[in-house]
Every structure is written in C-alpha cells, then in structure tokens.
Amino acid sequence: MKKVQQLLEWLKKHPAPALAAEPTLNAASGVDRRNFLRNSALGGLSLGLMFDGKTEQEMEFITQKVKRDSKPSELKITDLRIAVLQGVPFSSPIIRIDTNQGLVGWGEVRDGASPNYALMLKSRLLGKNPCNVEKIFKEIRQFAGHSRAAGGVCGVEMALWDLAGKAYNVPAYQLLGGKYRDHVRLYADTPEGKDYTDFAKNMELRRKQGYTWLKMDFGIQMLVNEPGALVGANGWNVRNQWSDNGAQKLGNYAQTKHPFTRIQVTPKGIDKLAQHVSKVREIVGYDTPLCADHFGHFDVNTAIQIGRAMDPFRLAWLEDLVPWFYHDQWKQISDAIDTPTLTGEDIFGKEEFIKLIDAKAVDMIHPDLASSGGLLETKKIGDYAEEKGIPMAMHFAGSPICMMANVHCAAATENFVALEHHGVDVAGWEDIVTGIKPIVEQGFVKVPDKPGLGVELNEEAAKKFLKKGATWFAPTDSWNTRDSADREWS
Known part of the structure; x- marks a missing residue:
C-alpha cells in the first residue's frame, strides 16, 4: 500500500490530463478517480507497480486501457460562446461549443465576418447532439449567404466535427472517409x-x-x-x-x-x-x-x-x-x-x-x-x-x-x-x-x-490577440431563445 499512497500523492500534485480531462473519468459518466484507483488496486494497479517507483511509467501503464471517448449517444450541446481575435492575420471570431459531458468543440467564423452570424444559431443548437453533424448542418444552412455571411454556419460545422471526433476518439478526417495524404x-x-x-x-x-x-x-x-x-x-x-x-x-x-x-x-x-x-x-x-x-x-x-x-x-x-x-x-x-x-x-x-x-x-x-x-x-x-x-x-x-x-x-x-x-x-x-x-x-x-x-485553444497565447473592446467568451444567454419559425416550405 506504500506505492498506492505514493501514487495518490503524485495525483494530487500532477492532475494527469488523461484522467482529469477525459469525459469518462468524471461525474457525468459515473467514474471518478477514487473509484478508479480502488477498482484498479486488485488488477492493473498491482501490475503497474512493477516499475519500481517510476510513477510516470506506472500511471501510463495502468491507464493504457481506460476508455478515452465519451458517450456519443448522450452528448448534448449546452452553450455557445465567442471570443474575437484580431490580427491573425485579420479579425477571426473563435467559437466555443460546450456540452453536457465536458467536451468542448472549437470553430471559427470566417475572417472579417461578424460573430453574430454564429451567435444567432445558438438557439437552434442547444440540446442537440453535436455528433449529428450533417443533420444539424441541413437545419442551419438556410442562414448562410455567400462570402462572410456563411461564416456562422461554417464555423459551427467545424466545431461539430471537432466534438464528434472527440466523442468517438478519432480525427476529423476519419469521419470524412479517411485520408489520401499525411x-x-x-x-x-x-x-x-x-x-x-x-x-x-x-x-x-x-x-x-x-x-x-x-x-x-x-x-x-x-x-x-x-x-x-x-x-x-x-x-x-x-x-x-x-x-x-x-x-x-x-x-x-x-x-x-x-x-x-x-x-x-x-x-x-x-x-x-x-x-x-x-x-x-x-x-x-x-x-x-x-x-x-x-x-x-x-x-x-x-x-x-x-x-x-x-x-x-x-x-x-x-x-x-x-x-x-x-x-x-x-x-x-x-x-x-x-x-x-x-x-x-x-x-x-x-x-x-x-x-x-x-x-x-x-x-x-x-x-x-x-x-x-x-x-x-x-x-x-x-x-x-x-x-x-x-x-x-x-x-x-x-x-x-x-x-x-x-x-x-x-x-x-x-x-x-x-x-x-x-x-x-x-x-x-x-x-x-x-x-x-x-x-x-x-x-x-x-x-x-x-x-x-x-x-x-491556448488561452494565454490567444488572449494576446483579443480584439480591443471584445470580451473573452462572455455569456451569450440573450441568444438562447429561438424567436422565428425556420421551415423553408409549406
């Protein structure tokens, strides 16, 4: 038990990304660090201790079979916020879509376009499963015009693929059918x-x-x-x-x-x-x-x-x-x-x-x-x-x-x-x-x-580009309520 205590102390000082950030190791999925360690002590943990005090190697070994993806069928969009960056090289509104499982999806409104093109879509996204990318795209594409007017729809679509890839633990290109080039x-x-x-x-x-x-x-x-x-x-x-x-x-x-x-x-x-x-x-x-x-x-x-x-x-x-x-x-x-x-x-x-x-x-x-x-x-x-x-x-x-x-x-x-x-x-x-x-x-x-x-997104570095007068992912509750009937046919 001495090495178990060492690992517990190490975890307090080093909240490992593989444990702290993964959606299967949080309250939403019913798995926490304490139960994980308790259950592992009888199996993988005891095997991991064979690394003779090399804590980094032990933690890598005992977590190698931990499930890394979320529960895609239960994933829901809970929020959409924006921070406008300037000089990258032009103006670029960055989209952040939050979910009920802690996954975050990143997208971007086209350079020089208004962030409102994305914000007005929020009420049409809340509660939806972001993994249904094409279905959601078909529902919101009516709000896209040519050039910058398409920036909101396209930026949201980027963030949905980011979320879907994270939910299924695969790169976005794999969801598009695989890659032709490295x-x-x-x-x-x-x-x-x-x-x-x-x-x-x-x-x-x-x-x-x-x-x-x-x-x-x-x-x-x-x-x-x-x-x-x-x-x-x-x-x-x-x-x-x-x-x-x-x-x-x-x-x-x-x-x-x-x-x-x-x-x-x-x-x-x-x-x-x-x-x-x-x-x-x-x-x-x-x-x-x-x-x-x-x-x-x-x-x-x-x-x-x-x-x-x-x-x-x-x-x-x-x-x-x-x-x-x-x-x-x-x-x-x-x-x-x-x-x-x-x-x-x-x-x-x-x-x-x-x-x-x-x-x-x-x-x-x-x-x-x-x-x-x-x-x-x-x-x-x-x-x-x-x-x-x-x-x-x-x-x-x-x-x-x-x-x-x-x-x-x-x-x-x-x-x-x-x-x-x-x-x-x-x-x-x-x-x-x-x-x-x-x-x-x-x-x-x-x-x-x-x-x-x-x-x-690297917040520390990205904030250096924050547009003067803009806020950093401020609440967008005023965009939560849908106020129109969107059907395009009768």
Whole structure:
C-alpha cells in the first residue's frame, strides 16, 4: 500500500490530463478517480507497480486501457460562446461549443465576418447532439449567404466535427472517409518590398521556410501613377479594393462589380504588368509554382488582355479576375488564355460550385472552407470537381483552428493541391493552439491523428490577440431563445 499512497500523492500534485480531462473519468459518466484507483488496486494497479517507483511509467501503464471517448449517444450541446481575435492575420471570431459531458468543440467564423452570424444559431443548437453533424448542418444552412455571411454556419460545422471526433476518439478526417495524404501542402503570399532587390530577399526567406508554392498580388493598382497606363480610372479610388469608405463621384470602387467601372488598361499598362511579372518570375524561377491574385475591377475584355500577357510566365493560376457568378464571362476568359483560371473563395454550398464546374467556366476551384460550408460540404465540392477533372486549391486566412479544419478536409479530398497560409509572418500565430507543434514545418502541415481537429485553444497565447473592446467568451444567454419559425416550405 506504500506505492498506492505514493501514487495518490503524485495525483494530487500532477492532475494527469488523461484522467482529469477525459469525459469518462468524471461525474457525468459515473467514474471518478477514487473509484478508479480502488477498482484498479486488485488488477492493473498491482501490475503497474512493477516499475519500481517510476510513477510516470506506472500511471501510463495502468491507464493504457481506460476508455478515452465519451458517450456519443448522450452528448448534448449546452452553450455557445465567442471570443474575437484580431490580427491573425485579420479579425477571426473563435467559437466555443460546450456540452453536457465536458467536451468542448472549437470553430471559427470566417475572417472579417461578424460573430453574430454564429451567435444567432445558438438557439437552434442547444440540446442537440453535436455528433449529428450533417443533420444539424441541413437545419442551419438556410442562414448562410455567400462570402462572410456563411461564416456562422461554417464555423459551427467545424466545431461539430471537432466534438464528434472527440466523442468517438478519432480525427476529423476519419469521419470524412479517411485520408489520401499525411501532409498538406501550403502556398504562401510573399511581401513585395520597396524594390525588386527587397522582394528577392523576401522570396529567399520563403524558400528557407520551405514553401514550395508561392503567391503574388499584382494588378491595375500598380499603374495608378503611370501616365497613359489606364483609361477611365480617374473617377475611381483604384488603390482601394476592399473598404466600404472612400466613394468618389462615380461611386465606391470596392463595392462596384468589375464590368461596371469601365476601366481599361492600355498596351503600355499591359507591358508594365508583364515586365513586373517577368522580374518576379526571374527571382522565383520556374521550378516553383507561382499564382496571382488581386488584379482590380475591370471588364472581361481587359481580363483577357492581361491573361494573354501572362501566358509566357506559366503562372499556376489567375484568381478572381471577375466575380465568380459571371459564369459566361469566366468561360470567355478561360477559353481565350492558356494560364489556368480559378475562383470560388466567396461561394457557399456545392450547388453554385456545380454550376461553375458544369459551365466549364474555370480550370480550378478555390473554396474557402469557412464560407463554402465547412468540412463535409467542401469535401463534397472537391469530390464533384474531381469527377469532372477539376483540381481544388483552398483559400484560407484565419487562426490555427480554422487551418486545422482545412487540413482535415484537404487530407480527405483526393483532388486537393494546396492550401493558402496567410499568417506566415504573424508572430505568435502557432501559439494560439496546443496539440501540434510546430504546425507548419517546411511548408507543409502534418495531418494530426488526435481526436477532432487535433488542437485546443491556448488561452494565454490567444488572449494576446483579443480584439480591443471584445470580451473573452462572455455569456451569450440573450441568444438562447429561438424567436422565428425556420421551415423553408409549406
């Protein structure tokens, strides 16, 4: 009994995660530490004592057959709360879903989206079994729009897969049908620098970091101060592609769909863009895939002219030349140029991707899992594209929680090629979670085999990114009551 007492003393000083955190070893499942030790004393515990006082080895031995999963059929959602992180690299509302068995599921609303998109779903989740992921998704998907408006539904779906994986003690990819790969390839943006020499240094840094796929931004915003390069640009704030502010007499450039600005690029402007890409390609070399984004708002004719000028440089793709819903215009562009075309980061649901694919409008698709529908819907999108011979890259610009949701989906989808990483240069980004370290290694992420998404929020590190004025997972009782009839049919 002397060694039993030693173990009891050790447990007081070291509350082991395998005992303290596992839902089968708590009041909800009817098993506590005292009964566990008492029952084990006659069997496994006595065998464990053969390690001659090596307490760590003894505890590992006697708990090796302890059931690690919860009681999935009795699991219920009890709460949903949110903490908004800033600068990861953008604004990212983190979702925490609590359950009656102590399991916690983590999700994330898409970058730049309102946390209210998720909070309004709380009353529709309380009391439900999170393991019924697809059923719940079908019930709440009516509240998702395209782009950021899908952020709540997709973020909740991530958290449900995290909970289901933890309940059944398997990684999320396993619940999606298994994995095609052990490592997920990343592609990274590269800061341009003040000149090409500076840019070359940045590119060399990316190589040392191990990235084997790179991305650059170039477009008509680079031509604003170039005389004779643009036609019709003077009435627009061409440098500002993103903000709702700054409208001029002709309107808000950022909020005006591409064909309606009537901005054109002259041959001089086209040559200037081609010279820029030529220099970048010379720096990068031709052994590394290089894709491009953020061209500006102009019509399909200009898009074709720019695309043809880029053909000699063998770019991996040209992204979002016109809005995704102009299928006919995308087909015009794709048919007219040799460089692959790509779009999709703002599309919600497989239905719109199917239309885009069936129209043979683009060469590749580019869903953002935090907008496209979460893990399962994005896998369905990828699977449909695969049947049609279309590869899938994935857009991503959030915290490690959302990245891991992407990693599990990418692992389970055969036609996946590369996942974006927008937070490469964010100090402390990897510390936001625990469970996998390092997350990114030589431009790849190793697919984790831990339950659920494979990571837990590291509160100490994550609080450093808490948005100014935001609260840390404050109570959300005001969202508990459902106040509408949601049925979509009569």
